[in-house]
Amino acid sequence: MTNLPTTDRSWPTAGASSDLGALRAKVPLVHCITNVVVTNFTANVLLAIGASPAMVIAEEEVEFFATIASALLINVGTVTHVEAPAMLRAAKAAQAAGTPWVLDPVAVGALAYRTELVQQLLEFGPAIIRGNGSEIGALAGGEGGKGADSTQGSDAALEAGIDVARRTGAVVAISGATDYITDGQQVATVSGGDVLMTRITGTGCSLGATMAAFAAVCGSPLDAAVSASAVFAQAAERGLKQSHGPGTLAPAFLDNLASIEG
C-alpha cells in the first residue's frame, strides 16, 4: 500500500510500556481546548492514564497556560466564534514556547468555517495531527466526511496522511480498524481495539488528548502517537471482555487505562 518502511507496533511493545511509565512518573499537565461533547470523557481518560488534564478555554487565559502546560490539545469539534480565537492564540503560544501540541481537525473539509480555522492552526506547527480517514483525506485536498464519523477507511487514507505529514511536518495519525501513524518517512501500524469503540463518543477525541500527554514524555511525536494508540487499543481489548455493550465498555475501558502496566 506504501513503499515506506512499515512496522507493526501494536501492544505489547517495549516502547509503549516504558513511555507509559515515563508518563506516570511525570504526570504531564495537558491543556485541552476540546469540544463540549467529550470534555468529561477526555478528562477522565487523561486522569486514568496518569496525566493531569486542564480545560482552560478563555481567550484571556490560553496563551499563558499553553506556555506552562506540558502539552496542548486543540479539537475543533464544536468550535464557535468564542473558542476559535482562543485556539489560535493557544497554538501560537505553544509553538513559541516549544509546547508540543496535537490538532484534532474534527469534520474538516465538511464545513467551511472550521476548514479555514484548521488551515490557520496548521501554521503553528502541530506535533501531531489525529483524525479519521475522511478528515486526513480532506486535509490532503480531498472531500471531507459529513461529521465525526469517518466515511473513508484508514487504509485508503494512508497516502493522504503521508502527503499531509510531508507538507506540514507533523506526524499524522489515522484512526480506524488499524491505526496508521506516519511522519512521512515511515509508517507504524497499531491494531486492536474494536468496532464497538466507535459506538462510544469521544474515543477518538480522547486518543488525541492522550497523544498530547505522551508527547510530553516521548522522544519523538511518532513515538508519542504510537504509544498512545497502542495503550488505547489494548485497554479497549481488555475492556471489551469485561463489558456487555457500549454503556459498560466506557467505564471498563477507563479501568483498564488505569491498570495497564507501564
Add this chain to the structure above:
Amino acid sequence: MTNLPTTDRSWPTAGASSDLGALRAKVPLVHCITNVVVTNFTANVLLAIGASPAMVIAEEEVEFFATIASALLINVGTVTHVEAPAMLRAAKAAQAAGTPWVLDPVAVGALAYRTELVQQLLEFGPAIIRGNGSEIGALAGGEGGKGADSTQGSDAALEAGIDVARRTGAVVAISGATDYITDGQQVATVSGGDVLMTRITGTGCSLGATMAAFAAVCGSPLDAAVSASAVFAQAAERGLKQSHGPGTLAPAFLDNLASIEG
C-alpha cells in the same frame, strides 16, 4: 381524559421494531444543538441506538449542516446569546430543506429569554415538540415549571398538548410515568421506563434526540415519537434489572439500547 382515539403503543409493537431496523439500516445523521449538560449522554444514546450524532453549533456552520443532516434536534436547556442565533438559523434552514426537526423547549415558561426564543423557533415548523408536562403546559399558555424537572403530571398536560399540536402542526410528546404523544387528532400512550430514569440527567433530552433519529426513517412524526419512546422505555426497563442505582443504570440503559432487537 380525552375524547380523541387513544392507543397503547408500548413495547413490544411491530411498528417500533421495524422502525428500529430501518434506523439501523440508514444510520441517520442527527444534527444536535443541545445543552452542555447532556451532550455526551445524547451522543452515546444516538450511537447506541444506531444513529450518527453530530454536534455542530457554530452560527457559521449550522445552516449548511441542518440541510445535509437526516434530522435536527434543538434543545434550549443551556442556551445563551452564543447558541440562540445558531438555533434560529438551523431551524429555518431545516424547514427550507425539509429536514425534520425536534424542539425540546426545556424550562419554557419559567424564563422569559428562552420563552421568547422558543416562540420564534416554533415559526419554523418543528415536526415534534418533546417536553415534560410543565413545559407543554407553558406552551399552551399555562405557567411553566422552575427548571428541567416537571411540576405537572403528563396526564394533566395532555389537553395542553392536544392544543399545542393543533396550533403548531407539530406532534407533541409529553414525557412522564406514561408518555403521551399526539398529533391533535389521536393519542398514543407508551408506558414502561421508571421513575428512576428521572434520577439520571439527560434521559428526556436524549429521548428528544432519538425522536429526531426516528423522524429520519418513519412515515410520520407521530410514529417517530412513538417508536423512540417505546424503545427508550423498554431499554430502561431492561437496564433497571441489571443495575443497582442511577449510576449503574446509565451504562446498562446504553447497553440495552444497543442490543434491543430491531
Add this chain to the structure above:
Amino acid sequence: MTNLPTTDRSWPTAGASSDLGALRAKVPLVHCITNVVVTNFTANVLLAIGASPAMVIAEEEVEFFATIASALLINVGTVTHVEAPAMLRAAKAAQAAGTPWVLDPVAVGALAYRTELVQQLLEFGPAIIRGNGSEIGALAGGEGGKGADSTQGSDAALEAGIDVARRTGAVVAISGATDYITDGQQVATVSGGDVLMTRITGTGCSLGATMAAFAAVCGSPLDAAVSASAVFAQAAERGLKQSHGPGTLAPAFLDNLASIEG
C-alpha cells in the same frame, strides 16, 4: 496545627444523616453555573443525592433564576467572557435575594483573568468557598497551583483557610485526603474517600454543588459543608468496594449517593 477547636465530623454523624433526610424531603432546586467538563456529572450527583439541578447560564436568565433557586453554585473552571458576566449577575442577585451560594474558585491564583473575576465574586458574599489547598492558599495571598489539581496539601492550607474565612465571612472547605472546613472560629474535619476519587474528574466540583444543596436545608453553612463532605466521603468509600478502577467507581459512587440512608 491550629489553636481553634477542632472536631472530627466524618460519617456516621447524626447531623449529616438528618441533614440528608431534610434535603431529600425538600428536593432543593440548585442553580449551577459550572464548568463544561463536569456539568453532566454534577447534575447526576445532585439527582442521586435527592436535589434538583438546573444549569441556567444565560446572562439574560441568571438573575431571576438565582432568586427563585434554593441555592446557587458558581464554579469558574472553564469560564470565558460569555459566562463571567452571568456569574457576577447571578451572585449579586443571590446575595440580594438571600439565596445561599457556593463559590468554587478553580485554579484561582494560577491565571489572572479568573483571579480577578473571583475577587469580584467575593464581594457578593458566598456562604461557602470550596477549593483544594492551592486554591485556598491563593485566595489568602499565596501562589496558586497550575490547574485543577492541587499542589498543596489540605493540612498546610488550613491556616490560609481560616484567614480567608475571617476575611470574607464565608465558610471555607478545603478538599484533600482529609477535608477541613472552617468558619474562622472552629474547624471540622472529614476523612474517608480515597485518593482514587482524584482519578475521576468533577468529584471536587460536584462536592461544591452538593454543599449548595445542603446549604438550602442546613442551619448553617458550616453544617452544610460538613454534611456534604461526610456524605460524599462515605459514598466514595462504599463505591470503592464495588468497583475495579476509576471508570467503574464513578457509577458505583452515584449508586451509593442515592442509597445512603438519610
